Amino acid sequence: MHIVCCLKQVPDTADVKIDPETNTLIREGVESISNPYDLVALEQAVRIREKYGGMVSAVSMGPPQARAVLREALAQGADQAFLLSDRAFAGADTLATSYTLAQSILALDRQMPVRLVFCGKQAIDGDTAQTGPGIATRLGYSQFTYVLGVDRIDPDMGEIQVRRKVESGQEVLRGPLPALLTVELELAEPRRASLPGLMASLRQEVPAWDSRAIEAEADQLGLKGSPTWVKKIGAPPARASGPSFNASSEPGQAVSDALETLLNDADFAADLNLQP
Ligand SMILES: Cc1cc2nc3c(=O)[nH]c(=O)nc-3n(C[C@H](O)[C@H](O)[C@H](O)COP(=O)(O)OP(=O)(O)OC[C@H]3O[C@@H](n4cnc5c(N)ncnc54)[C@H](O)[C@@H]3O)c2cc1C
Structure with a gap:
């Protein structure tokens, strides 16, 4: 073969x-x-x-x-x-x-x-x-x-x-x-x-x-045979990490804190059609 x-x-x-x-x-x-x-x-x-x-x-x-x-x-x-x-x-x-x-x-x-x-x-x-x-x-x-x-x-x-x-x-x-x-x-x-x-x-x-x-x-072949034009190329800007919630001692509290943070986030609320 x-x-x-x-x-x-x-x-x-x-x-x-x-x-x-x-x-x-x-x-x-x-x-x-x-x-x-x-x-x-x-x-x-x-x-x-x-x-x-x-x-x-x-x-x-x-x-x-x-x-x-x-x-x-x-x-x-x-x-x-x-x-x-x-x-x-x-x-x-x-x-x-x-x-x-x-x-x-x-x-x-x-x-x-x-x-x-x-x-x-x-x-x-x-x-x-x-x-x-x-x-x-x-x-x-x-x-x-x-x-x-x-x-x-x-x-x-x-x-x-x-x-x-x-x-x-x-x-x-x-x-x-x-x-x-x-x-x-x-x-x-x-x-x-x-x-x-x-x-x-x-x-x-x-x-x-x-x-x-x-x-x-x-x-x-090569450039002649390449219909792709690269207009701009680059890395997306680095994103800062979001908030973290410690779920090891009180998981319930961590979940409510996370939910509260999300619901107070204007972008997230807008996506869900909610008023913050
Ligand atoms: C407009 C344009 C211009 C470009 N000009 C250049 C340039 O001047 N110089 C340059 O180095 N690159 C250039 N590139 C990049 C080049 O096109 C790609 O590196 C190439 O087509 C392979 O694509 P890929 O790297 O995404 O490989 P993928 O498709 O991700 O590779 C998949 C597999 O295909 C095989 N493979 C891919 N490429 C090769 C190869 N060369 N030999 C053997 N096996 C291969 C390998 O098995 C590999 O694992 C250019 C790209 C564009 C769009």
Whole structure:
């Protein structure tokens, strides 16, 4: 079974800073890591390869330094890795990103038919969670998001059954292969790379693929292929915490104090159509 895992290099912080002039992320001085969700996705891909055989291919779209996430993927069990790097890919929104990644999956499919694609649920910098579903839609694959568990794969029947997170609990879904899964952190704990694995990953070649290698249409790539215009981007102002009520000694008193405070709050009263 050929499994593809998409990994993104992200800044090692959830507290990303925005350049107010360009409305883009300030990456200088921030260390980069593999998106944590993607390492979980890779772990699951490797476990499936260990059970059913086949090959795990890792891909990342990014500048040359994104090779680091691919070396980590190789050390953790991927069989081969490709860096999608081309000036034409720069400035991509999620539409263009999913197009580029989908084209690379088609190129990998020509090597060996792809049955599964793994993505993280979201990248911890962009946070849109749109890339995985975008790839699945472009490729016409079944799509399972927020996956917590892979219960069963039947390669002969060409079927997969997964558990996914929904607001009220979990949902069990079955669908045909090829399929794309976006995964939650709870799905699997990424293994530690072994020393021989690390050494081998440093020796292994990580080819760079440009737009020609993935047979991409120039007008669907990067800034040209990105209909999204970011007008303004920023963090919402920090909110001060509200009043607290100590319910440990007299819970009843704490509840009445809380209610009184709420009822004296003009905004709350207005929402309920009450007079304070
Ligand atoms: C108008 C616009 C311009 C932008 N310009 C730039 C820019 O110049 N430079 C820049 O770095 N970013 C830019 N971005 C951000 C970029 O579009 C997103 O980082 C990218 O599309 C992925 O979206 P996301 O980070 O929300 O990932 P999500 O959709 O949250 O990611 C989900 C999963 O998709 C996979 N994935 C996502 N991105 C990649 C990737 N690159 N390689 C492999 N797998 C991936 C991973 O498995 C990940 O867990 C721009 C965004 C917009 C809207």
